Amino acid sequence: MPVKVQDVMKLLCSISEKRKMKAAVKHTLMGVLVTGAATFVGGLAFGPPGLAAGGAVGGLLGAWMARGQFKPVPQILMELPPAEQQKLFNEVAAIVRNLDWMDAVKLTTLVMGSQALQQQLVAMLVNFIINGLGAEIRYDD
Structure with a gap:
């Protein structure tokens, strides 16, 4: 039976929607650039006290830009x-390879009926988002 990437994406969407998962790509590089630029300008303009003030202001600005x-x-x-x-499909296929399904609806029904499968897929998805995308996960309740 040919397994479709879109079926697996729909399954993962259903699971992450049920768990109310949200993610944010960390803006580390942007924060570093803003903090570095503010520190540099502060140091040039005001010397050592300007380095401290520029770093503090730049850090706050970088954090403000990344919020929400x-x-x-x-x-x-x-x-x-x-x-x-x-890549994600390959990881999911290894987990659901023994299930008998023909479409996304059947696959989702089978997985949603098994807490163990859901936990495996959520763990794999969280790992993919954190390590593969460099994102942070949040669960809204």
């Missing part, structure tokens, strides 16, 4: 490039 950047995981999954979706 969480998006629902299903949205992130559907926006992944095909190569990333294929």
Whole structure:
């Protein structure tokens, strides 16, 4: 039976939607650039005290810019490039390879009926989001 990438993406969307998962790509590089630029300008303008003030202001500005950047995981999954979706698909296929299903609806029904499968898929998805995408996970209740 040919397994479709889109079926697996729909399954992961259902699981992450049920768990109310959101993720934010860490804006580490942007924060470093803003903090570094503010520190540099502060140091040039005011010497050693300016370094401290510029670092503090830059750090606050970098944190402010990154706040509120969480998006629902299903949205992130559907926006992944095909190569990333294929990586995710390969990991999911290894977990659900022994299930008998023909479409996304049947696959989702089988997985949602098994707490153990859901836990395996959530753990795999969290690992993929954190390590593969460099994102932070949040659960909204």
